[in-house]
Amino acid sequence: MLRKVSVVLVLLMLLSLVGCGSSAPQVDWTLKVGGVVSSPLSVTFADLAKMPQTDLKDVLMEKSRGEDTVGSWSGVLLTDLLAKAGAGDYATITAIAGDGYAIEVNKDELENAIVALKENGKWIAETDKDHGPIRLVTPKTPANRWVFQLQEIQVNQQGGSGVPANAALKVTGNVEVEVGWTEEKVRSMDAIQVESTNKQGEAQTYTGVLISDLIGKADPKGDATTVVFVADDGFTAEVPLADLEACQDCIVSFRDGGGFSTVLPGFATTVQVKGVVEIQVK
Amino acid sequence: MLKRQIRGRAWLVILLVLLAIALALLVALLVLGRSWQAEVIGPDGVPFPVDARVLESLDDPDEEDMGVPVDYLLWAAGYQAVEQVTVTGPDGTRREFDWPAVADDAWWLANGKLSIAGETLPVSRLEAESPLLLGQVQARITDLAPTAAAALGLPALAQATGRPLEAPSARHVLVLLLDGLGYQHYVEARQQGLTPNLVALGEPLLGLTTYPPVTSVSMASLLTGAPPQVHGAWRRGIRQTEVQTLFDAASAAGLYVVVVEGESLPFNLRSAEIRLSGDRDGNGSTDDNVLANALAALDARMPDLLYVHFHGIDDAEHTYSPGAPEVSAVVRELDSAVGRIIEALPENTLVLILADHGQHLVEADEEGRVGNHGSLIESDMFIPIWIVNK
Secondary structure (H helix, E strand, O other), X not given: OHHHHHHHHHHHHHHHHHHHHHOOOOOOOEEEEEEOEOOOEEEEHHHHHHXXXXXXXXXXXXXXXXXXXXXXXXXXXXXXXXXXXXXXXXXXXXXXXXXXXXXEEEHHHOOOXXXXXXXXXXXXXXXXXXXXXXXXXXXXXXHHHOOEOEEEEEEEOOOOOOOOOOOOEEEEEOEOOOEEEOHHHHHOOOOEEEEEEOOOOOEEEEEEEEHHHHHHHHOEOOOOOEEEEEEOOOOEEEEEHHHHHHOOOOEEEEOOOOOEEEEOOOOOHHHOOEOXXXXXXX | OHHHHHHHHHHHHHHHHXXXXXXXXXXXXXXXXXXXXXXXXXXXXXXXEEEHHHHHHHOOOOOOOOOEEHHHXXXXXXXXXXXXXXXXXXXXXXXXXXXXXXXXXXXXXXOOOEEEOOEEEOOOEEEEEOOHHHHHOOEEHHHHHHHHHHHOOOOOOOOOOOOOOOOOOOOEEEEEEEOOOOHHHHHHHHHOOOOHHHHHOOOOEEEEOOOOOOHHHHHHHHHHOOOHHHHOOOOOOOOOOOOOOHHHHHHHOOOOEEEEOOOXXXXXXXXXXXXXXXXXXXXXXXXXXXXXHHHHHHHHOOOOEEEEEEOHHHHHHHHHOOOOHHHHHHHHHHHHHXXXXXXXXXXXXXXXXXXXXXXXXXXXXXXXXXXXXOOOOHHHHEEEEEEEEO
16 A cells, blocks of 8 residues: 555655746746737746747757857747737837847748747756746747847838837828837826826816827728727727727826826726727728 | 874864865966957057956857957057057067958957967957048048037037038038948949939048947937947947937927838837838848838928938848949949938938948858958948038
């Protein structure tokens, strides 16, 4: 009996050790996918680890400094992520790193590209923290496009960009020109104060920029009917475009700790969106 | 028995002493082997001592080069551009080198010797001559950030070593970078009639960029007003500056700053609205995309500080060599782009146009590139600088 229990215990220990080796590490990291997409994404490291993984074997890494290397990379196919975000026909993506680096990469350079979580079978998050936890790997290009500390992917259409790479708020979708602004720029715009009732039922004064003004800068197309507010945690809320254009006290308010929220007096509480980062016109 | 024990211990002691002596000799040999001293006589006649430790401090651990580029030592000794170098060996023999011809292949090796154009030379003293044009330099790349800051009424950048050039105060400032258009190259392009819009701005100042003359380092000096040893981005691949940039100062003062770049950032820019301009139309150039984004930024609302970076001349020079017909076509196009941007500027805008470095002809490398830059020579280091008030 004792021998059986011991064997089971040993097996359990071995199984747990095997499990430790392959399970994803706990990493606090979120990748955003936005721009010209129908469903902006906000995926955590854990989400990425659960998605189907693609292995790239013997990939040449052409470095601008130091010796070139050959290695294997595993991660999520970029096309899977873009499809999940609803990216249609696009020209380029802008890959933005956590330290502020940004590069725009053409679609034809993105063949077999992955968002890599592992290098040579090991989690980048554990073996190369300076270049992790996730990295864009584009096997068709030199390594200057392999953006490490990947934090955001913006999908771009052909033509000039009205959206800064480091935009904190943008208006996208069914508009003549997509526009975006940094946090500082939004806060420097003409602001108004409005009163609204918060979730606790108390009247409160908010300061911010009229949503109709922001949408107006993007010039919605004639057949546009709906606006979708997208929050930094992926939450979305829809409002008829006509209602917003008519509203003279619907604002994007300035949050104390940075960022923005929608304040729509008289509208349902579900459309008062904290941490709004994108206004999509449909 | 006792005698045998004592004799045994004595042998042990002798053995240990011999081992210690051998070890000391080995260490001495190693130290002596690495121990060498030489000097670079600076432009002011002051010797700059060079030894293994100095060489190690200048070595780039990520690069598996033969040693340290001799240019680094010449720069450290105070040279800003070099025309000719004289190497004096320990036995007094002297060798002279035309520096533009060999600078790309001149290394100071860890054993204290020089490798120049494949030849290994013992050295005790290195002297250099600067090009005559150096005496006519009117501005440095580090002067531009102080000039822009003064024009916008911003406080001086604390770390800046540059000085504000003569310029009026202005409501807006445009900084326009023509990557790779060295001073001599501009003079030749002007003579060929390729640059009517730049000619209309008047004679440029003869400017000097920083060493190494590569975009990320020069751009960091341009935006911080400081040399690489101060701003920290001293080689390609360093993505952060350690000090405040002109953009940081302008944003802190509540000014609206827009950066229109090519497909990527040469180094991370804080405090500015960044508009990348990748080759979305797939025509092999980002210049048309940069121009479109610059004009769009002007059309929306002229920023207080607008930075526009065209990469086409540098790209074409790498591919076709400086002065090639394909490069001339790009120079002509970008001259036209400059004209369109200036036409779209509002009144009371200070316009600063410059290059970050020049280029020189090289033997084709593995990627077939026949133009390059990064050496302490006239064609790489001298740049044109225009300061115009619109």
